[in-house]
Amino acid sequence: MSSTADSATEALPGTEDADDLVVLARQAILDDKRAVFGYELFDRSTSSSSHTAASDAAMLFNALCYAGAEVLGNQKVVFINCTHASLAGGHLELIHPEKVVLEVPALAANATPEQIEQLLPTLQALRARGFRLAFSQDVLRRAYGNWLPLASFIKLDMLAIKPQLIEPLVKYVQANSQATLVAEKVETAEQHAHMASLGVKLFQGYWFARPSMVKAQTIRLAQANIIQLINLVRQQASTAEIEDLLKKDPTLSFNLLRFINSSGFGLSCEVTSFRHAVMILGLKKLFRWAALLLTTSRKDGAPPAVGQTAVVRGRLMELLAAELLPKEECDNAFVVGVFSLLDSMLGMPMEQALESVALPESVQDALLHNQGVFAPFLELTKACESGDDEAFARTAEALHLSNRQVNWAHLQALAWAESLTAEA
Incomplete structure (x- = not known):
């Protein structure tokens, strides 16, 4: 002010x-x-x-x-x-x-x-x-x-x-x-x-x-390693497994230690080991941090527009699923949305991109075959994105969601994703 x-x-x-x-x-x-x-x-x-x-x-x-x-x-x-x-x-x-x-x-x-x-x-x-x-x-x-x-x-x-x-x-x-x-x-x-x-x-x-x-000075990060970190977190991998990945990527591990030792994180002692950092941060915050890195990492200096769209999809699917599905399924809905543009982000076919990411069968069904419990949520999310009124009306009705519920969730998702996306 x-x-x-x-x-x-x-x-x-x-x-x-x-x-x-x-x-x-x-x-x-x-x-x-x-x-x-x-x-x-x-x-x-x-x-x-x-x-x-x-x-x-x-x-x-x-x-x-x-x-x-x-x-x-x-x-x-x-x-x-x-x-x-x-x-x-x-x-x-x-x-x-x-x-x-x-x-x-x-x-x-x-x-x-x-x-x-x-x-x-x-x-x-x-x-x-x-x-x-x-x-x-x-x-x-x-x-x-x-x-x-x-x-x-x-x-x-x-x-x-x-x-x-x-x-x-x-x-x-x-x-x-x-x-x-x-x-x-x-x-x-x-x-x-x-x-x-x-x-x-x-x-x-x-x-x-x-x-x-x-x-x-910021440090550019390899998207593939961030994807691998997200993969390990989604699998609830052991601290040792996550620590092994951090040891292989100095830029990723450096960013994590610098973040967790920042004044804003509020620790009273300095964290010097990867294992300690992972244990203190916890899997939920580690996932959020990795998702933030994924959406803000840049290729050839270009703004991460695709990554931002992916996060909008993930958050919107998470919010929509919360209306109808158990809490644990909402997490998977988020993953479907975030990874729905993985082929564009990594520059390879979706089948090949998913080979390196261990995901539940229900998530793979939605991403690869447009089938299963998450498929209609993904279709509705894409309709919100494209402005396809016919698809919007059809999928919202099939899920018994009102226009107001969907539009409010979309606004929340846009605000949340925007807040995660650093400007280039």
């Missing part, structure tokens, strides 16, 4: 491929003793000013996997700007909630009370998982009354608020909320002194520090 500015860039030694370079900025948030309380992160990897669910996920994933403690500030709190779509993103499943504050923007000025209310369950779920939420002064408006109790932080923009309104707003928050106030865009000593006199304890702005830039 805070303003940013260009500053001197700290370059890494050696030559760099611009396509593989992560550039992140961080701006300090200071307490009343001018000690660093936390950092707000900004993505500077592209020249685009657009802020999307995909860029949210990419920045957080890159900060965890590539920039590490230099950006995250070791044990300091990290503030991340979010879009409303990214608040439901799968990337948040990999983050320790205590390490991250999610900055939630207000809706557009013409948003209806119903639209504001629709986001409330998502925000409540995030708080229940342990995430802290930060809002701008917009949360003090009457329309956002149900959001206010969820606020851990409220940021007051010193450039946007009329001076005569600052003291009444501070007193209102102190009387009606448990949130900690942050004075942001503080640009003068007078502003700082005034806010401090009102009892504000946290400060951010050019008066204290401009954003500093940090570069980090």
Whole structure:
């Protein structure tokens, strides 16, 4: 939410491929003793000013996997700007909630009370998982009354608020909320002194520090090895078997150790062995991490459009199956969707691609023969993707799913997949 500015860039030694370079900025948030309380992160990897669910996920994933403690500030709190779509993103499943504050923007000025209310369950779920939420002064408006109790932080923009309104707003928050106030865009000593006199304890702005830039080099990964890792996880392979694969692929194992030792993961001790990393992460999170790598790995520098489509299919099939099938079958539905484009991703016929991946017979029946329990779900998923109204109506009716159920699941799947896909 805070303003940013260009500053001197700290370059890494050696030559760099611009396509593989992560550039992140961080701006300090200071307490009343001018000690660093936390950092707000900004993505500077592209020249685009657009802020999307995909860029949210990419920045957080890159900060965890590539920039590490230099950006995250070791044990300091990290503030991340979010879009409303990214608040439901799968990337948040990999983050320790205590390490991250999610900055939630207000809706557009013409948003209806119903639209504001629709986001409330998502925000409540995030708080229940342990995430802290930060809002701008917009949360003090009457329309956002149900959001206010969820606020851990409220940021007051010193450039946007009329001076005569600052003291009444501070007193209102102190009387009606448990949130900690942050004075942001503080640009003068007078502003700082005034806010401090009102009892504000946290400060951010050019008066204290401009954003500093940090570069980090990403590492391209072999898709075949990621597929093999997913295969082992799906088979619930032993830690030793997974460790053997990691030992054979230095880039894969390096990325895993760097991720699990990042501040955002929340460990109190450093993990130095592959075995320890696998045991701590667990199969479920290891699967999510591998799926994220698969969809963000690039070939010849091209964006992983096919991988993103595959993840949309997987998530949509998982959500649709949850309406009708047991939980264990929902996991297999996800695999059918994710692997339905495996031939395109690996550049080989589906039969050949599946030879290297051990899958349940029901999954293979759907992928190879369009038969079995998952076949109609895959057909419906493809109809959503292509806009084939006839196929959509036929398969939805056969599965006894309403248009509303399918369309809502599709929107959720698109948001989730977008949040997993790092921009090239």
